[in-house]
Amino acid sequence: MTRSGRLAGARAVLRRRLLVAVPVLAATSVGMFALGAASPVDPAKQYAGAAAFTASEENLAQLRANWGVDDPVPVQYLRWIGNLVRGDLGWSTSRHEPVASVLAARAGWTLLLIGVALALALVGSLLLGSLAAYRRGGLFDRALRAGAYAVQSMPVFWLGLAAIAVFALALGWLPAGGLTDVTATGTSWGDVAHHLILPVGVLAVSQAPWFVLFVRDAVAESMRDDHVLAARARGLPGRTVLFGHALRTALLPFLTLVGTHLPELVGGAVLVETVFSLPGLGAVTVAAALGSDFPLLAAITLATTAVVLAANLATDLAYAAADPRVRLDG
Amino acid sequence: MTRMRPTVRRFAASTAAAGMLVLAGCSAPATPDGSAGGTTLVVATSDEPDALNPVLNYGVDGASLIFDGLVSRDADNRLVASLATALPELSPDGRTVTAKLRDGVQFHDGTTLTAPDVVFTYQAVLDPRVDSTLRSDLDMVESVTAPDAATVVFRLRYPYAPFLQRLTLGIVPARLLSGQDINTAGFNRKPVGTGPYKVESWTPGDRLVLTANESYFAGRPKNNRVVVAFVADDNVRAQRMRAGEFDAAELPPKLASGFDADAAYRVQRVPTADYRGVMLPTGNPVLADPAVRRALNLAVDRAAMVSGILGGAGEPAFGPIPPTSEFTDASIIGKPTADPTAAGALLDAAGWTPGPGGIRVKDGRPARFTLMYPASDTLRKDLALAVTADAKKIGIGVTPAGLTWDAIDPRMRSDALLMGYGTPYDPDFVSYKLFSSQFAGQGYFNPGSYRSEVTDRALQQGRDQIDPNLRRAAYARFQKQLAADVPWLFLTYLRHTYVLKSSVRGVAPRVEAHEHGVANSLWWNIDTWTRS
Numbered sequence: 001m002t003r004s005g006r007l008a009g010a011r012a013v014l015r016r017r018l019l020v021a022v023p024v025l026a027a028t029s030v031g032m033f034a035l036g037a038a039s040p041v042d043p044a045k046q047y048a049g050a051a052a053f054t055a056s057e058e059n060l061a062q063l064r065a066n067w068g069v070d071d072p073v074p075v076q077y078l079r080w081i082g083n084l085v086r087g088d089l090g091w092s093t094s095r096h097e098p099v100a101s102v103l104a105a106r107a108g109w110t111l112l113l114i115g116v117a118l119a120l121a122l123v124g125s126l127l128l129g130s131l132a133a134y135r136r137g138g139l140f141d142r143a144l145r146a147g148a149y150a151v152q153s154m155p156v157f158w159l160g161l162a163a164i165a166v167f168a169l170a171l172g173w174l175p176a177g178g179l180t181d182v183t184a185t186g187t188s189w190g191d192v193a194h195h196l197i198l199p200v201g202v203l204a205v206s207q208a209p210w211f212v213l214f215v216r217d218a219v220a221e222s223m224r225d226d227h228v229l230a231a232r233a234r235g236l237p238g239r240t241v242l243f244g245h246a247l248r249t250a251l252l253p254f255l256t257l258v259g260t261h262l263p264e265l266v267g268g269a270v271l272v273e274t275v276f277s278l279p280g281l282g283a284v285t286v287a288a289a290l291g292s293d294f295p296l297l298a299a300i301t302l303a304t305t306a307v308v309l310a311a312n313l314a315t316d317l318a319y320a321a322a323d324p325r326v327r328l329d330g
Numbered sequence: 331m332t333r334m335r336p337t338v339r340r341f342a343a344s345t346a347a348a349g350m351l352v353l354a355g356c357s358a359p360a361t362p363d364g365s366a367g368g369t370t371l372v373v374a375t376s377d378e379p380d381a382l383n384p385v386l387n388y389g390v391d392g393a394s395l396i397f398d399g400l401v402s403r404d405a406d407n408r409l410v411a412s413l414a415t416a417l418p419e420l421s422p423d424g425r426t427v428t429a430k431l432r433d434g435v436q437f438h439d440g441t442t443l444t445a446p447d448v449v450f451t452y453q454a455v456l457d458p459r460v461d462s463t464l465r466s467d468l469d470m471v472e473s474v475t476a477p478d479a480a481t482v483v484f485r486l487r488y489p490y491a492p493f494l495q496r497l498t499l500g501i502v503p504a505r506l507l508s509g510q511d512i513n514t515a516g517f518n519r520k521p522v523g524t525g526p527y528k529v530e531s532w533t534p535g536d537r538l539v540l541t542a543n544e545s546y547f548a549g550r551p552k553n554n555r556v557v558v559a560f561v562a563d564d565n566v567r568a569q570r571m572r573a574g575e576f577d578a579a580e581l582p583p584k585l586a587s588g589f590d591a592d593a594a595y596r597v598q599r600v601p602t603a604d605y606r607g608v609m610l611p612t613g614n615p616v617l618a619d620p621a622v623r624r625a626l627n628l629a630v631d632r633a634a635m636v637s638g639i640l641g642g643a644g645e646p647a648f649g650p651i652p653p654t655s656e657f658t659d660a661s662i663i664g665k666p667t668a669d670p671t672a673a674g675a676l677l678d679a680a681g682w683t684p685g686p687g688g689i690r691v692k693d694g695r696p697a698r699f700t701l702m703y704p705a706s707d708t709l710r711k712d713l714a715l716a717v718t719a720d721a722k723k724i725g726i727g728v729t730p731a732g733l734t735w736d737a738i739d740p741r742m743r744s745d746a747l748l749m750g751y752g753t754p755y756d757p758d759f760v761s762y763k764l765f766s767s768q769f770a771g772q773g774y775f776n777p778g779s780y781r782s783e784v785t786d787r788a789l790q791q792g793r794d795q796i797d798p799n800l801r802r803a804a805y806a807r808f809q810k811q812l813a814a815d816v817p818w819l820f821l822t823y824l825r826h827t828y829v830l831k832s833s834v835r836g837v838a839p840r841v842e843a844h845e846h847g848v849a850n851s852l853w854w855n856i857d858t859w860t861r862s
Contacts, residue, residue: 040736047380050845051387051463053751053774054760059466062458066513095534096380096461096518105534164569176573177566179536182559183370187533277561277570279535 010317017313021306028305029298030077036294037073043093044069046291067093069294080298090295094287099299102284107303109179110280113196114269117203122258125208129215130247134238136220144216148209156206156268160275163202174198177277199276203268207261214257218250225249252319259315262308369861370555371834374567374579377847378560381518382529382538384500385454385507389849390464391755395540395556395856397500397523400429400448400482405838405855407754409494412548413443413501413524417494424489424796429497431480435547437503438528445476450504452484454512461513467759468496489794491801492756500525526551526857535560538848542857551857552836558848571595571829577861578830578837578853580846583643586827596832598852599643599825600839603652603754606713608701608819611778613743616699619692621680622726623816628676629724630717631668635822639712643827647820649809650751650761654841657757659806662813673724682725690725698727702741703748705732710748713821717748742777749774752823754841757805762789765812780817828852835860 044063045052052060064070068079083090089099132141151159168176175181175198180191222228223246231245270282281300288296379388384397392402392412402412411417411432418429435443452474455462470490475483486493501524506517521529524547527540538558542551559576561567568585570576581589589595610617610626617623632646646666651658677690677697685691689698701717703710711732718728731745738747753759767786769775788808792801812818826842828851836859839852846852853859 040734042736045735047461048387048463051466054763055463055466056469057773059463062465063461063463066459066461091514094380096386096513097534098514102534161565161569164566164573168573169569172573176570176575177561178559178570178575179533182372182537182557182575183555274563275566277536277559277563277566279533283535283562 010320013316014313017309021309024309025302025305028301029081032298032301033073033077033080033294036292036297039292041290041292043067043292047093047096067091069093069292076294080295089299092284092288092293092296094291094293094296095284099295102296103281103299103303106279106281106284109278110269110273110282113199113203113272113278113280114265116196117200117207117269118258118265120200120204121208121211124204125211125215126247126254129212130219130242132212132216133219133223133246134242136223141216144212148212151205152209154206156202156271157275159206160199160202160272163198164275167198177275179278195276199272199278202275203265203272206268206272207265210261211254211257215247215250215254218253219246222246222249255315255318259312262311263304266304369553370557371553371577371853371856371859371861372557372559372575373851373853373856374559374561374570374576375847375851376560376562376564376567376580377845378534378562379848382521382532383502383512383515383518385451385460385462385464385502385512386518387462387464388500390467390499391753391843391845391850392498392500393851393854394500394523394525394849395527395853396521396525396529397502398435398525399498399500400431401494401497403498403755403840405840407840409498413448414497418497420491420493420796422796424491424493424794425486427484427486427493427497429482429484431482432547433480435524436545437524438522438543439503439506441503441505443501443503443524444479445482446479447504448482448501449474449476450508451499451501454502454507455499457512459511459513464499489796491793491796492758495755495759527556530555546857552860553857556853556856568829574831576831577834577859578828580826580828580851583641583825583827586643586829587641589829594832596830596834598828598830598837598839600828600842600852601645601652601654602824602826602842602844603655603752604750604824604826604842604844605647605650605652605752605820605822606710606748606750606824607647607821608714608717609742609747609749609778610817610819611743611746612781612817613779614699614745615695616697616726617746619680619682620815621676621682622697623819625673625676625724626717626721626726626819627664627816628669628673629726630720630819630821632821633666634668635713635716636666639709639716640822640824643825645823645825647823649812649820650764650818651757651805651809652752652754652823652841655754655757657802657805659809661806662809668720668723670720670723677724677726684725687727688722688725689727696727697725698729700729700731700741700745701748702731702733702738702745704735704738706734709824710750714748717819717821739773742774743771743779747777749818750844753843755843757808758789758793761808762793765789765808765817778817780815782811782815782817784811785815826852831861833861835862 044060048055080090092099092102095102128144132144135141164176167174175195179195180187184191228245231241273280273282285300382388384390392399398412400414401409404410409417413432413435414429415432418427420427431445454460455464455468470486470488472487473485477483503522506522507515519532526543526546528543530539530541532538540556542554544550564582564585567579568581571579586597589597610623612618636644636646648663682690682692682697689696701714703714714730718730721728751760763769763775765780765785766789767781770779770781785808788804791804795801826846838855
């Protein structure tokens with residue numbers, strides 16, 4: 001069967017998934033609003049900060065009235081849905097600006113961080129894991145496994161601070177944080193790339209152990225499969241056997257792992273953003289959660305849900321592409 | 331298998347080579363120095379405003395770098411004229427203030443400041459549709475009018491002696507904001523003021539870039555640019571300070587002391603009016619007994635708290651008016667160390683006799699109470715635990731409880747709470763609401779329902795009387811009464827700690843309020859800073 005034949009049912013799957021996605025997103029947003037309603041935090045006090053202790057109750061009540069946060073939750077929810085349909089994501093009470101502009105200013109940096117780190121972690125772990133599996137029990141294998149366990153046991157923020165201490169303070173090679181040089185007059189890509197090396201590296205390294213260990217085990221397993229033994233017996237080069245035969249079969253469950261690992265990657269990104277003072281979604285998400293900022297939380301939750309759904313879909317499609325036994329139109 | 335090895339080796343070699351390339355490309359460390367275009371100063375803080383608009387609570391106590399008020403404060407926190415030609419005066423009845431505007435002051439967009447701008451600014455704060463918490467502090471304002479283009483008249487509902495202190499609020503240009511929804515105006519991100527710096531750019535979560543206002547009425551700043559970096563995490567801020575990115579950064583005392591030994595840095599420990607103490611509610615059956623409150627006041631070891639918990643960055647506190655204020659009363663200052671013997675004697679005399687488990691008992695009631703603190707505040711937690719340990723020594727059992735504010739709020743009438751307040755500008759500002767019986771049980775104002783006629787009268791006189799000597803006498807009575815009644819266990823005043831590069835010149839620390847971020851920090855006069 002040709003590759004295009006294998007993806008023949010992709011369009012039907014896409015349609016089916018989109019139909020499922022709507023109720024999932026709706027349920028997520030309802031759940032988010034219900035949780036928010038259960039939260040006892042007063043957004044007006046949160047907004048006032050230290051002034052909450054000197055502001056009169058009348059003053060705080062005016063703020064709540066301005067934002068409509070005293071309305072019953074169903075009313076707030078319907079208003080929010082109505083605005084959403086018209087393309088208005090609402091007003092962030094914790095950042096005091098439109099939700100759309102909070103997302104526009106910040107989501108790009110978070111996506112960039114996560115995207116590059118994920119690509120790096122995947123490529124790195126596929127290579128290293130395969131190489132370790134090829135000589136199972138060898139020096140490289142043992143060193144890699146020890147390293148993976150060690151990194152897995154380190155909290156991300158600790159790893160970040162250690163990386164700053166080594167690469168920024170002791171060696172002086174890389175900046176310790178920020179998106180651009182603190183005195184820069186603009187945002188140039190070279191400057192941003194320079195500043196993102198450490199955070200991307202730390203996020204990739206912190207997420208890699210899972211992937212590395214998994215690839216190593218899966219490849220080591222498939223090295224004993226009949227088709228791999230046969231390939232070897234035919235005298236194919238080691239590289240072809242490893243990457244063309246053994247890794248290929250091991251790749252399938254790996255795709256699933258990537259899909260399920262995405263939320264953890266997002267969590268890691270929040271911490272990395274904090275440690276490297278990057279203006280991504282991490283810090284505002286925390287502030288929105290602490291400040292009962294419904295509109296911003298809802299938008300971030302929805303966006304995250306959509307990304308996870310899309311990632312699952314992509315995983316399934318990739319499955320079909322990688323494994324001839326999987327059929328989408330079945 | 332045999333063919334594998336070269337592959338591995340080749341792979342390793344190419345990875346190493348790629349790594350070298352990456353590192354070589356980045357080996358030039360950034361040195362913040364604008365030698366070409368004059369000096370750029372970089373300061374770092376954790377506290378990012380959510381709007382750069384004085385109407386929405388940005389820099390309301392002045393020193394906001396972007397805006398000016400009618401008046402400002404000098405290095406000793408004394409009021410001086412700013413946009414006003416001379417310090418305005420309160421009329422003898424304490425209800426009218428007339429300010430004359432300086433001639434020819436220009437906003438950053440080149441338009442001229444006139445009295446209607448001042449009127450617009452204050453009316454915007456008072457507008458209920460505007461999300462401003464400053465309104466609570468200006469509720470004495472009945473009207474603000476501009477009889478001519480250079481005169482502003484404030485009329486007050488009641489006499490309010492410290493009203494001039496409220497005139498530090500930055501003035502915004504009416505032309506750019508009138509007719510707009512101030513809560514959502516683009517002005518809040520890209521503001522236009524009269525101050526020493528214009529806003530060049532603001533990347534929320536990252537940094538605020540300010541450039542010198544060439545035509546600043548009080549003289550062009552001595553530097554060309556100021557960058558305020560927003561770094562929320564204390565450890566990260568310390569590390570970036572260490573990496574040489576900042577000229578000045580606000581850091582917690584323990585992290586700041588790490589820079590003490592390094593000659594390249596200077597640590598500033600700036601006195602504040604920000605105190606921490608335990609509110610003792612009269613609704614608690616044990617704490618209702620004045621003997622228990624006074625005994626606790628003698629039993630706490632303030633000196634140990636300052637050295638142990640604050641790392642030396644603080645002073646013992648005995649009342650709500652800081653020792654740096656002209657209104658402070660020295661007679662209430664007690665011993666900074668604990669006096670458990672005297673405390674025990676007080677309790678013995680009041681009938682609290684030693685009971686089971688080392689806890690005193692009176693009429694079958696054990697001397698126990700709960701001390702709440704906001705769980706996320708490690709400083710208050712440490713202070714609560716220290717109070718617990720000190721109370722144990724005199725036979726009073728304290729149960730510390732770390733809670734969220736929403737859990738604390740309903741319990742403030744009956745459980746003790748570690749609170750913090752303080753402003754250096756006028757004793758009326760916080761204490762009037764905190765200790766007047768008319769605010770008893772109203773939210774955070776007087777949560778413990780403390781009632782004293784003497785205190786009420788003294789606070790009211792401090793507000794009504796214009797004569798500074800009469801005010802000083804009133805606040806002396808107020809402080810003495812608090813020291814006798816002990817509605818609060820005042821523990822410590824904090825010091826704000828900053829680390830500076832040794833090369834920075836022109837720093838003039840002044841007593842700070844609780845809030846210190848972009849505005850009103852050590853860099854309140856950064857327009858006169860230079861680098862040697």
